[in-house]
Amino acid sequence: MRAAAFAFCPQKTTETTPFRVFEQRRRHHQQRIGRHFITEFYRRKRRPSSSFSALSSSSEMPKTTPESLKRLQNGSDVRGVALAGVENEPITITPESVFCLGCAFVDWLRETEKCTNNPMCTVGIGRDPRLSGPSLKDAFARGVQFKGGVAIDCELSTTPACFFATVSNRELGPAYEGCVMLTASHLPFNRNGIKFFTKDGGLDKKDVGFMCERAAEYIAEAEKEMAKGGEAKIESRPYIDKYSSILRDKIIKGINDGTNEPLKGFKIVVDAGNGSGGFFATKVLEPLGADCTGSQFLDPDGMFPNHAPNPEEKEAMESATKAVLASKADLGIVFDTDVDRSAVIDSFGKEINRNKLIAVLSHIALQKEPGSTIVTDSVTSSGLKTFIESKGGIHLRYMRGYKNVINKGIELNSKGINAPLMIETSGHGAMKENYNLDDGAYLAVKIIIEAVKRKNAGGGGIGEILESLKEPLESLEVRLKIANPEFKKVGSDVIEQFKQAIESGYFEPNFVCAKENFEGIRAESEAKGWFLLRSSLHDPVMVLNIESDEEGGVKKYAEQIVKWFEEKKFADVDASAIATI
Numbered sequence: 001m002r003a004a005a006f007a008f009c010p011q012k013t014t015e016t017t018p019f020r021v022f023e024q025r026r027r028h029h030q031q032r033i034g035r036h037f038i039t040e041f042y043r044r045k046r047r048p049s050s051s052f053s054a055l056s057s058s059s060e061m062p063k064t065t066p067e068s069l070k071r072l073q074n075g076s077d078v079r080g081v082a083l084a085g086v087e088n089e090p091i092t093i094t095p096e097s098v099f100c101l102g103c104a105f106v107d108w109l110r111e112t113e114k115c116t117n118n119p120m121c122t123v124g125i126g127r128d129p130r131l132s133g134p135s136l137k138d139a140f141a142r143g144v145q146f147k148g149g150v151a152i153d154c155e156l157s158t159t160p161a162c163f164f165a166t167v168s169n170r171e172l173g174p175a176y177e178g179c180v181m182l183t184a185s186h187l188p189f190n191r192n193g194i195k196f197f198t199k200d201g202g203l204d205k206k207d208v209g210f211m212c213e214r215a216a217e218y219i220a221e222a223e224k225e226m227a228k229g230g231e232a233k234i235e236s237r238p239y240i241d242k243y244s245s246i247l248r249d250k251i252i253k254g255i256n257d258g259t260n261e262p263l264k265g266f267k268i269v270v271d272a273g274n275g276s277g278g279f280f281a282t283k284v285l286e287p288l289g290a291d292c293t294g295s296q297f298l299d300p301d302g303m304f305p306n307h308a309p310n311p312e313e314k315e316a317m318e319s320a321t322k323a324v325l326a327s328k329a330d331l332g333i334v335f336d337t338d339v340d341r342s343a344v345i346d347s348f349g350k351e352i353n354r355n356k357l358i359a360v361l362s363h364i365a366l367q368k369e370p371g372s373t374i375v376t377d378s379v380t381s382s383g384l385k386t387f388i389e390s391k392g393g394i395h396l397r398y399m400r401g402y403k404n405v406i407n408k409g410i411e412l413n414s415k416g417i418n419a420p421l422m423i424e425t426s427g428h429g430a431m432k433e434n435y436n437l438d439d440g441a442y443l444a445v446k447i448i449i450e451a452v453k454r455k456n457a458g459g460g461g462i463g464e465i466l467e468s469l470k471e472p473l474e475s476l477e478v479r480l481k482i483a484n485p486e487f488k489k490v491g492s493d494v495i496e497q498f499k500q501a502i503e504s505g506y507f508e509p510n511f512v513c514a515k516e517n518f519e520g521i522r523a524e525s526e527a528k529g530w531f532l533l534r535s536s537l538h539d540p541v542m543v544l545n546i547e548s549d550e551e552g553g554v555k556k557y558a559e560q561i562v563k564w565f566e567e568k569k570f571a572d573v574d575a576s577a578i579a580t581i
């Protein structure tokens with residue numbers, strides 16, 4: 001019999017789920033050596049040869065200051081190092097700082113009138129399997145309670161499920177005024193972070209900025225409250241079952257074959273990379289009749305011992321591809337840690353991520369809404385634009401940053417321009433029909449429905465859709481370091497001069513500026529290739545992407561770009577990375 005709660009591993013037949021075993025071990029160990037100090041135990045166990053030796057001790061916990069709180073902001077998320085032990089990566093996100101953010105979130109919810117129907121203000125708290133998750137959850141809950149709010153423990157969860165906990169209806173349970181997901185997405189085991197949601201979606205950069213600033217008002221209280229020790233009393237209400245039922249319902253309605261087991265005879269391999277995505281096999285696909293044997297790394301494990309849970313990583317995709325081919329599956333699905341991103345693999349082992357994933361989903365969206373606009377990030381290929389246009393769609397190649405892409409789509413829709421899909425090459429993709437939420441599981445659901453319908457109609461696999469997608473022969477991304485704290489300004493100066501060089505015909509063969517440039521500058525040479533130079537969204541680097549349809553093209557274009565940088569002699573930009581190609 002399958003265990004009721006978070007039964008991740010299809011091969012397991014006992015009631016002792018991997019998650020429970022993990023929790024028991026963690027609790028036992030926490031009691032023995034105290035909260036926060038669990039890293040060493042797992043590290044030694046899983047990586048005996050590692051030189052890792054330090055435990056997080058109170059001496060390694062930095063003092064929370066207004067500046068340290070501000071530094072936790074990473075765009076529209078909070079991110080930091082939560083566990084000690086990795087060289088040159090001191091702890092930056094502490095239980096105290098998370099307490100302060102719990103207080104600030106309740107303030108923000110009340111001040112933006114999100115709690116008018118429930119002045120108490122209820123906040124759900126979900127987390128991925130990182131080892132620092134339980135102590136940060138406890139701290140966030142204490143902050144919420146300190147402000148008179150109600151904290152609910154959503155337990156092990158996914159980022160999209162945390163959003164759904166704010167929009168549920170009566171049948172699915174109470175909708176919380178706010179919900180947070182404790183996760184650092186695909187980043188290594190020692191990091192953690194916070195994503196914030198209300199029923200209107202994920203919070204924007206400016207709201208998170210407000211909270212990181214407001215949090216500073218609670219530093220003194222945090223020190224007092226956290227010094228009390230013990231654990232916060234929080235009601236546990238896992239949400240993942242309800243979220244799974246929403247996804248099952250979508251599949252049943254989407255395939256619409258008159259049965260409650262529309263996936264019978266369909267074999268799907270899920271690779272969750274030991275993040276939070278294992279539920280998708282056991283709670284969504286298997287109950288609908290799918291055969292998920294061959295799935296791997298479904299057990300949540302905060303050390304991510306197999307491969308990084310990240311569909312952008314070669315190792316993750318290769319590992320999942322092997323599993324798909326070995327088990328002769330119809331489809332493979334790879335999730336990132338918190339399941340807001342996914343990629344798929346077809347039955348022939350073709351990896352469908354980046355431009356290919358966008359193409360498949362554009363095809364699906366345009367079938368339903370012909371003539372609509374697909375919003376993507378800036379590094380999408382020229383072949384993708386042609387593909388979208390050949391399907392009768394309009395391609396808006398916007399900026400990097402999934403929030404930028406999603407917000408652009410929301411803006412277009414509000415102006416009456418139909419934009420059903422907004423998606424980044426990273427795999428962050430949102431659909432208008434799904435609350436404009438970047439939801440890796442929902443994208444997987446859309447692809448499964450399409451794949452099953454094709455199979456039922458006697459057609460081939462999902463990869464067929466890509467037959468008309470022209471893929472570049474060569475592609476490359478390099479990041480050029482900027483040694484100047486004013487890196488944004490340095491970047492825009494370089495870009496301005498780069499633009500002038502393109503306009504003057506500096507780059508052969510006949511590169512011209514692309515018609516639409518929403519960030520950096522993109523140069524195109526008809527039927528040969530393109531390159532884009534832009535500033536990174538967060539890091540002190542410039543990013544150069546090159547794609548070529550001619551053999552040796554990337555090298556040829558890169559050499560010209562290196563020459564240009566050498567002539568310009570920018571003091572702060574290190575362009576040597578291009579020369580190593």
Ligand SMILES: O=P(O)(O)OC[C@H]1O[C@H](O)[C@H](O)[C@@H](O)[C@@H]1O
Binds near residue numbers: 428535
């Ligand atoms: O500008 P870059 O350094 O390439 O980073 C860009 C990336 O930053 C973050 O990770 C965002 O979550 C992504 O949506 C975005 O694509």
